[in-house]
Amino acid sequence: MTTLFIADLHLDPARPQITELFERYLASDEVRQADALYILGDLVEAWIGDDDDAELPARIARAIRGVRDAGVPVYFMVGNRDFLLGQDFANRAGFELLDDGTVHTLHGQPTLLMHGDVLCTDDVAYQAVRQQVRTPQWQAQVLSMPLDARRAFAAKAREDSRAHTGSTMETIMDVNAEAVANAMRQAGVTRLIHGHTHRPAVHRFQLDGQTAERIVLGDWYEHGSVLKVDANGATLHGLGAE
Numbered sequence: 001m002t003t004l005f006i007a008d009l010h011l012d013p014a015r016p017q018i019t020e021l022f023e024r025y026l027a028s029d030e031v032r033q034a035d036a037l038y039i040l041g042d043l044v045e046a047w048i049g050d051d052d053d054a055e056l057p058a059r060i061a062r063a064i065r066g067v068r069d070a071g072v073p074v075y076f077m078v079g080n081r082d083f084l085l086g087q088d089f090a091n092r093a094g095f096e097l098l099d100d101g102t103v104h105t106l107h108g109q110p111t112l113l114m115h116g117d118v119l120c121t122d123d124v125a126y127q128a129v130r131q132q133v134r135t136p137q138w139q140a141q142v143l144s145m146p147l148d149a150r151r152a153f154a155a156k157a158r159e160d161s162r163a164h165t166g167s168t169m170e171t172i173m174d175v176n177a178e179a180v181a182n183a184m185r186q187a188g189v190t191r192l193i194h195g196h197t198h199r200p201a202v203h204r205f206q207l208d209g210q211t212a213e214r215i216v217l218g219d220w221y222e223h224g225s226v227l228k229v230d231a232n233g234a235t236l237h238g239l240g241a242e
Contacts, residue, residue, distance in 0.1 A: 041079020
């Protein structure tokens with residue numbers, strides 16, 4: 001059996017071909033015959049609340065519910081674009097919400113699962129914003145706004161994010177090696193899977209005298225990216241957009 005991981009799809013009405021790719025992939029035999037599907041954050045470009053009445057959330061819910069109805073458990077971890085996603089949508093789509101930093105045993109190996117943004121500790125400005133927007137008070141205030149106001153707010157947040165990304169060195173926005181090591185030590189694991197950085201790769205390194213592995217999931221801006229984990233290890237592969 002194979003366990004599948006995806007992240008950083010950034011689904012958006014402006015890129016309908018990627019939403020269609022997502023729907024086709026979730027309907028594929030590869031997914032429907034897997035032992036589990038994990039989505040490690042940033043499923044959408046922006047999430048304004050579980051009460052969003054736009055077409056995209058409904059399509060996402062149907063696609064994921066189809067996987068669950070086929071008997072494949074689906075696990076979801078919020079990222080920095082969809083941290084407002086909550087239990088109401090999880091119930092609709094049929095997936096289980098995971099806390100960032102959850103450890104699951106995959107084919108006999110305990111594995112730390114993260115979105116990845118908390119590991120980018122060199123980006124001090126981003127971490128300050130993250131800390132603010134993850135408070136219940138801030139989220140309650142935003143979710144109390146009308147949908148149109150939230151859509152405008154999300155558009156402005158995306159503009160600010162692009163400006164920050166464009167003016168910040170790439171090395172600062174990547175994970176910090178010591179933050180990675182500390183997270184893995186605390187979890188007691190030698191394998192970590194995360195997304196966020198859009199730099200798909202399998203990194204092997206020494207952690208306290210043991211061989212450790214950090215697997216980074218790819219984004220879906222131009223085409224799909226999937227991690228397959230089985231008893232023989234982990235492999236990354238792409239999906240071509242049509």
